[in-house]
Amino acid sequence: MAIPATLQQGLKLPVIAAPMFLVSGPELVIGACKSGVIGTFPALNQRTTEGYSQWLDEIKAALGPEDAQYGVNLIVHNTNPRVMADLAVTVEHKVPLVITSLGAVKDVVDAVHGYGGLVFHDVTTVRHAQKAAQAGVDGLILVCAGAGGHAGTWSPFALLNEVRQFYDGCIILSGCMSSGRDIATAMMLGADFAYLGTRFINTAESMAPxxxxxxxxxxxxxxxxxxxxxxxxxxxxxxxxxxxxxxxxxxxxxxxxxxxxxxxxxxxxxxxxVWSAGQGVGSIDDQPPVAELVARLKREFDEASSAYAKKWVAAG
Ligand SMILES: Cc1cc2nc3c(=O)[nH]c(=O)nc-3n(C[C@H](O)[C@H](O)[C@H](O)COP(=O)(O)O)c2cc1C
Incomplete structure (x- = not known):
């Protein structure tokens, strides 16, 4: 139960800016990584595999060793005809983090592990989590009730506690988190990363209209x-x-x-x-640049963590 060593580079907050169809592009990814959280985007946000490859070049050129790592999302399903070509480009660029959706396929995991990359897989149920763990993924993204996009229906308490009974790898919690206090709460629950989507739609760098x-x-x-x-x-x-x-x-x-x-x-x-968003919308009322948002999340995270520690001491 820990953040893998390769993802600790430049990390200021245990947060992944989640991949979002038609919303996350290079500007958002670069902004996130430079602010100290992991930036990601779906490969399908570019219309072709060549375009996807160009975005990877752009992101790699902008980032240095002081920045957090980046990741891509691949839809591993027979409805995605690009998956093998996009995987080849991912391997060629040695993308540090690959987020797979739908299929947790051992061949994909082996291909990414072959160059030292990591695979996190999206799940909404315990059964899917077990299958992904068997496929050898490096982290499970628990997409809970109320999340933006294709959400699950489980409470984060229920899903995380059941998954922890058989999985001691990295757990990434997803759904409805908009503030630093929410991120601190995810850590308290036992997650290693908080996975925030909707909050990052409302940043200056997102591609949303x-x-x-x-x-x-x-x-x-x-x-x-x-x-x-x-x-x-x-x-x-x-x-x-x-x-x-x-x-x-x-x-x-x-x-x-x-x-x-x-x-x-x-x-x-x-x-x-038709615009997707998670139930965390009620706490979002601005569209700051990513750097400003991450600085605020960090401040709130630190305040919430130390306030809780003091409260606990006082109560004890
Ligand atoms: C507009 C939108 C598009 C999304 N597209 C994708 C996607 O292409 N691939 C994916 O794995 N998840 C996608 N998601 C889900 C997010 O990666 C993440 O799990 C979710 O946004 C987290 O919940 P939150 O929005 O409540 O923070 C999308 C979410 C939103 C809001």
Whole structure:
């Protein structure tokens, strides 16, 4: 139970800025790493494998040994025709951290381990966590209820405690964290890293449009709708965005996807038009540069940790 040595470089806070489709690009990754947290992006945020390779060149050129490490997200599934080509580029660039979604495949893990990289895998249930642990991954990302994107349904207390019964590797907790106190709480629960998505949408460097960020500023947890109707797999979206797309959040289909028009690939249209966010939106009301946000998170994290230590002493 610890942060792997290679990821400790330049780390000022145990935080990973989570990969987000159409939101995270080189600017956000570089900003995160230079501020002392791990920056990541989905390979599919570039339209081609060549473009993905160029982004990796850009990120590597901007970062030095004093900066935190970076990572990429690969969707390991037969619906992603690019996965093998993107993996080859990942190996070529020796990407320090690879975050796999959907498939925890031993061949992918072996390929990344071959150059000394690490693999963290996204899970939402204990069964998926067991399968990923068997595939030899270096960390399990527990995506809990209320997270942005394809969230799980489990409470972080329930999932983390059950996973710890059979897994003593690195645990990364995901879902609804927006403040330094939230990150400190994740550490208290026994996580090694906090995995923050929605909070990083609202930074100057994210690729999200201004209206998306504004909607997050104004939204509350009660506005978040968990539905499979947009992307086919249950995910969290802001009701304001569903309504803006002519959809009634109260009468979404439970088994089929809504028709979002034909002009774009459905999955791209889904995430481009209908804006996803986690229940942590209620604590977000600004769009600072990443450096400013991370400095604030660090201050809040330190204050919360020492306030708790004092409270504990006082109570004891
Ligand atoms: C807009 C959006 C897009 C996302 N896209 C991806 C993705 O492409 N790959 C992935 O592994 N996770 C994706 N996620 C999930 C995040 O990586 C992370 O698990 C989640 O945002 C954490 O919860 P939080 O948003 O409450 O902090 C996405 C989340 C959001 C909000």
């Amino acid at each position: 201004g209206e998306y960020k504004q909607m997050i500023d104004e939204a509350h947890a009660a506005d978040i709708v968990y539905t499979p109707a947009i992307s086919g797999i249950p995910a969290n979206f802001m009701s304001q965005s569903l309504i803006a797309n002519g959809l009634d959040p109260k009468s979404l289909p439970e088994k089929t996807k809504v028709d979002l028009g034909k002009e774009l690939d459905h999955e791209v249209k889904a995430w481009k038009a």
